[in-house]
Amino acid sequence: MRIAIDAMGGDCGPQVMVDGAVRAANDFGYEIALVGDNDVICLELEKYRWSKELITVHHASQVVGMEEQPAQAVRRKRGSSINVAVNLVKEGRCEALVTAGNTGAAVASATLILGLLPGVKRPGIAIVFPTLYGISLLIDVGANIDPRPEHLLQYAIMGNIYVKYILRKQNPSISLLNIGKEESKGTELLRETYKLLTDSGLNFIGNVEGRDVFSGRSDCIICGGFIGNVVLKVLESIAETTTAFFRRELEKSILTRLGAWFCRPAFLALQKGTDYSECGGAPLLGVDGICIIAHGGSTAKAIRNAIKVAGGFVNYKVNQRIAGEIGKWERRGLLKLSA
């Protein structure tokens, strides 16, 4: 197992990426190809104990910045770390890649270079997030902001496999994010998708509303990339906002400060329970190769966990299973894939 790491991506760049990669190599015994500026990466590597058998460096002369226009940057900067990492997968020299860089660039690079799995019409980013009762999957959170019903059905098929093999839940419950429970609710897109999902043979439990996202009612929530991205960012901000609010309130008196000290375990549990680094990265499902996208603000632990997810994808043959399922659907003629 050999995994390529875009070592230049993320808000903190090589510092965090190299740290996370070393942890993953040590913890899981995976081979790691660190992709980026040779000198910078070697300087970072000096801080750690690592095995030359497990970690190698692949030079890349360019970087796609976090704020760059993705599609353009990927085409112009052919030697960028994300492109070089994706190419290592394309050429079969690595089995997966992990990046915390510009998400749009990762989607563009992986889609252009790796292409899509046979039958898949659009890739989708799937994110696991903590709920009151365990973790759930939300797909898509930004790869496809103008989806068609068939795309959402394919997300459900891919999400189902992800939950089954990576999150290890049998018969995952699939739901559609909407503004009401009834089949008639929402946009034309969602009403069409509802029908497709009902006939899909998946464990489709119907529409869920915004208030159900956090409840853990559904193992896998399907939505378009625009709404998914907004909801994801709202969810991400909750822990931060709640903590900031509590801190302000708890510092108001000596008694509440004392109380806060006693309550520490509960606060730590909330922090841990809503910590995205616990969940690892978000796979770009549907591309013909394994591409795990980590949060730009990832810690070294989050990168380590994203690499673990990449390893899980390889071990459980997730992409082969997706291609198999999508192929079955195509043969059954149930997917009217017109574009």
Next chain:
Amino acid sequence: MRIAIDAMGGDCGPQVMVDGAVRAANDFGYEIALVGDNDVICLELEKYRWSKELITVHHASQVVGMEEQPAQAVRRKRGSSINVAVNLVKEGRCEALVTAGNTGAAVASATLILGLLPGVKRPGIAIVFPTLYGISLLIDVGANIDPRPEHLLQYAIMGNIYVKYILRKQNPSISLLNIGKEESKGTELLRETYKLLTDSGLNFIGNVEGRDVFSGRSDCIICGGFIGNVVLKVLESIAETTTAFFRRELEKSILTRLGAWFCRPAFLALQKGTDYSECGGAPLLGVDGICIIAHGGSTAKAIRNAIKVAGGFVNYKVNQRIAGEIGKWERRGLLKLSA
């Protein structure tokens, strides 16, 4: 000032609506017309001390249920409490109405019977919600799930007036809910709207992302009704979810239970800070009459506050100001209102 109350709406029906109405009459001296089943309302009224000069009952023989298909129900049940209440406003016998019933029915009834303010193309539901720093406005949260750029511009014009006169903030900052800060982000709808808002003369601060919703960065956030509805419901579920999570964690040991007791003021502050009943109801902006929609799960206090908001609309002539602003825009020819 006389305000019509749909006394049959809401999850708890007349029990809560009558309680809230009596509180508003006593606290603000408003005249109240309670609309619904005469016998049921009179029975409820017996529980309170109230003035016959302030509170009257208007019989309505039908009720639109919370789960009924809105447009159909409003047309079939002509004598429903929501229709009777809206008609009291139409006929000038009341100056505003408050309902906690079926939101879709309220939108349909108000739009059909009252019509729209001159120049307004679509009504929008505006909701105030608590953030880290004061309260913000989100519009639209469900009246219009397939908006056009001009509709969103009109929401900004109406939201601006609401924040200025009801929330009493000078020069409100207006933003557009999107998946990135850059003008080029998001759907065609949002890119078009971005241009209209930039040229609008409003204090448009650009796009905000999901993570900014709760931060209080913007006084008024503009979005389509689908995304607004999902975000609203996610926000509503946060207090509940966080509280449930903390309760579970804090009950794990005697020390954390003791700590929780000391921290009580902070927990109560969180509850109050995220309590929608503090904010009152959501106005349906753009209709030719004042219609305040309260949450189905409203408490009596929330109903009282929704009635207070209705009073504010009357006192500050919000609808006249909206009609004036929209009129100015039309005359300037800046609104290409084609449909």
